[in-house]
Amino acid sequence: MATDAQRVERSDELALRSGEDVVRLRQAVRERAVAVGLSLVDQTKIVTAASEIGRNTVQYGGGGIARIAIVANGTRRGLRLEFSDHGPGIADIAQALQDGFTTGGGLGLGLSGAKRLCDEFHIESEVGKGTRVSLVRWKPY
Amino acid sequence: MERIPILRMGRFLLVTIQVDMHDQLALTLQDDLTQRIVADRARGVLMDISSLDVVDSFIGRMISNIAAMSRVLDAQTVVVGMQPAVAITLVELGLDLAGVRTALNVERGMALLQQSEA
Amino acid sequence: MNTATAALAETLRKHESEILADWLKEQAAVPSRRNAVHEAETRTLSRDFLNAVQEAINGGAADDIRGAAWSRARDLLSELSASRAVHGQSPSETAMFVFSLKQPLFTWLRRDLEADKLAEALWAATLVIDRLGLFTTEAFQKSREDVIQRQQRELLELSTPVVELWDGILALPLIGTLDSGRTQVVMESLLEKIVQSGSTIAIIDITGVPTVDTLVAQHLMKTVAAARLMGADCIISGIRPQIAQTIVHLGVDLSAVTTKASLADAFMLALRRLGSRIEAAPARV
Numbered sequence: 001m002a003t004d005a006q007r008v009e010r011s012d013e014l015a016l017r018s019g020e021d022v023v024r025l026r027q028a029v030r031e032r033a034v035a036v037g038l039s040l041v042d043q044t045k046i047v048t049a050a051s052e053i054g055r056n057t058v059q060y061g062g063g064g065i066a067r068i069a070i071v072a073n074g075t076r077r078g079l080r081l082e083f084s085d086h087g088p089g090i091a092d093i094a095q096a097l098q099d100g101f102t103t104g105g106g107l108g109l110g111l112s113g114a115k116r117l118c119d120e121f122h123i124e125s126e127v128g129k130g131t132r133v134s135l136v137r138w139k140p141y
Numbered sequence: 142m143e144r145i146p147i148l149r150m151g152r153f154l155l156v157t158i159q160v161d162m163h164d165q166l167a168l169t170l171q172d173d174l175t176q177r178i179v180a181d182r183a184r185g186v187l188m189d190i191s192s193l194d195v196v197d198s199f200i201g202r203m204i205s206n207i208a209a210m211s212r213v214l215d216a217q218t219v220v221v222g223m224q225p226a227v228a229i230t231l232v233e234l235g236l237d238l239a240g241v242r243t244a245l246n247v248e249r250g251m252a253l254l255q256q257s258e259a
Numbered sequence: 260m261n262t263a264t265a266a267l268a269e270t271l272r273k274h275e276s277e278i279l280a281d282w283l284k285e286q287a288a289v290p291s292r293r294n295a296v297h298e299a300e301t302r303t304l305s306r307d308f309l310n311a312v313q314e315a316i317n318g319g320a321a322d323d324i325r326g327a328a329w330s331r332a333r334d335l336l337s338e339l340s341a342s343r344a345v346h347g348q349s350p351s352e353t354a355m356f357v358f359s360l361k362q363p364l365f366t367w368l369r370r371d372l373e374a375d376k377l378a379e380a381l382w383a384a385t386l387v388i389d390r391l392g393l394f395t396t397e398a399f400q401k402s403r404e405d406v407i408q409r410q411q412r413e414l415l416e417l418s419t420p421v422v423e424l425w426d427g428i429l430a431l432p433l434i435g436t437l438d439s440g441r442t443q444v445v446m447e448s449l450l451e452k453i454v455q456s457g458s459t460i461a462i463i464d465i466t467g468v469p470t471v472d473t474l475v476a477q478h479l480m481k482t483v484a485a486a487r488l489m490g491a492d493c494i495i496s497g498i499r500p501q502i503a504q505t506i507v508h509l510g511v512d513l514s515a516v517t518t519k520a521s522l523a524d525a526f527m528l529a530l531r532r533l534g535s536r537i538e539a540a541p542a543r544v
Binding site: 221231232244 | 446447450451453454457459481484485486487488489490491
């Protein structure tokens with residue numbers, strides 16, 4: 001997925017297969033967010049977004065991986081998260097993104113909320129092949 | 142199996158969440174609380190989330206569910222100690238936890254519960 | 260890689276230490292604020308930069324300095340620009356780091372190459388150095404902007420204090436035009452203060468705010484919602500007629516928020532809610 005030219009300073013990979021993995025993911029993202037120097041609110045936002053997408057990966061994607069990378073774009077630094085799975089994929093991404101919160105749960109919950117919490121959000125999905133989501137949160141200065 | 146402890150304080154139940162919960166643990170808490178409200182004939186539940194530095198949509202829904210279920214069982218729920226960063230994020234997520242009463246800390250939460258009892 | 264860049268790469272490789280030495284001399288000749296610490300740093304930076312340039316040219320992408328091959332070189336220049344910006348040097352002084360490489364490079368190219376190959380190689384070298392010099396200036400600009408932004412934010416935090424009006428009652432008098440960034444900072448500090456002071460009521464007074472746009476109105480609403488989640492209530496006071504109209508036009512729903520015409524009214528309401536009131540005591544003569 002193309003985004004602004006980014007240099008990767010450090011990258012880690014985590015398997016996402018269970019609820020405990022999502023907890024581990026939250027902790028790892030928090031650590032990196034602190035390392036990048038994000039404010040407490042921005043840290044919380046990206047950790048929460050990671051939790052939403054990570055959960056989707058486990059519950060709807062049949063499990064997958066998360067890549068956490070500290071990235072740089074010129075003088076700005078940021079945190080980029082990439083989630084990928086080989087699950088059933090999302091048929092109508094636009095619809096999924098539009099769904100606000102429904103009481104019954106469902107994909108829309110995680111996606112639209114996570115998108116609002118990040119500076120950059122990209123999603124690719126193909127039915128029967130899988131889904132990839134990438135999120136970035138930049139440190140403002 | 143790992144569980145979040147539920148303490149009894151008079152007619153009320155107190156739950157202090159201090160760990161980063163995985164989904165299963167949250168669901169277990171929901172079940173345990175519902176059972177205890179009935180078993181102890183509790184009139185209120187105080188949930189202390191002052192140690193939580195992340196509350197995502199799943200936990201948010203757990204909180205709403207607990208409040209709804211307690212109401213059905215004729216008990217009040219008060220959530221206390223939400224951290225500012227968590228509150229800001231929840232609002233951004235679009236979760237307003239309507240129907241959940243909140244207070245700054247355990248002391249005020251208890252006062253609220255006792256007020257509504259009177 | 261074409262013959263010109265190949266020749267350039269070759270010269271850089273063969274005469275690396277001489278070029279570095281000559282370049283350092285050129286840099287030292289540029290009048291600027293320097294001291295011993297900078298000297299050592301500059302030497303390391305120059306050597307690293309030359310390495311990065313060689314890497315990039317050998318990677319075969321001599322003319323596209325925005326490409327991946329040049330990323331290490333760009334990062335070094337970005338770091339340099341950022342540090343020079345912070346130390347108050349001018350953009351020209353900073354760009355001279357790159358431009359002063361021309362003379363030494365040309366000198367050694369002339370020694371290595373015959374006239375026919377020389378022209379092309381000089382041109383290739385010029386292109387690369389000019390582009391890198393321009394990049395440095397851009398990076399410098401960006402750093403200055405970042406510094407200004409950070410200072411603005413710090414000023415904001417200092418200039419919008421949250422006041423403890425009474426036990427359990429906070430007031431946030433907002434003054435001037437609010438922009439999205441400022442509103443966010445201010446709201447975060449209000450929420451922090453709520454926790455620190457254990458206040459359950461926060462009065463946000465916007466008497467001093469001439470206009471409110473959608474984004475600001477939304478931030479205000481979000482702050483009220485966040486405060487409520489934490490167990491505190493907000494009262495918005497000082498809404499001018501114009502702002503009231505704007506808010507209605509924007510379709511912002513204020514039904515869930517208590518509003519009062521003045522800060523004084525809001526304060527009285529807050530006191531009532533907390534179970535207190537102010538009474539006139541018999542005047543002492």
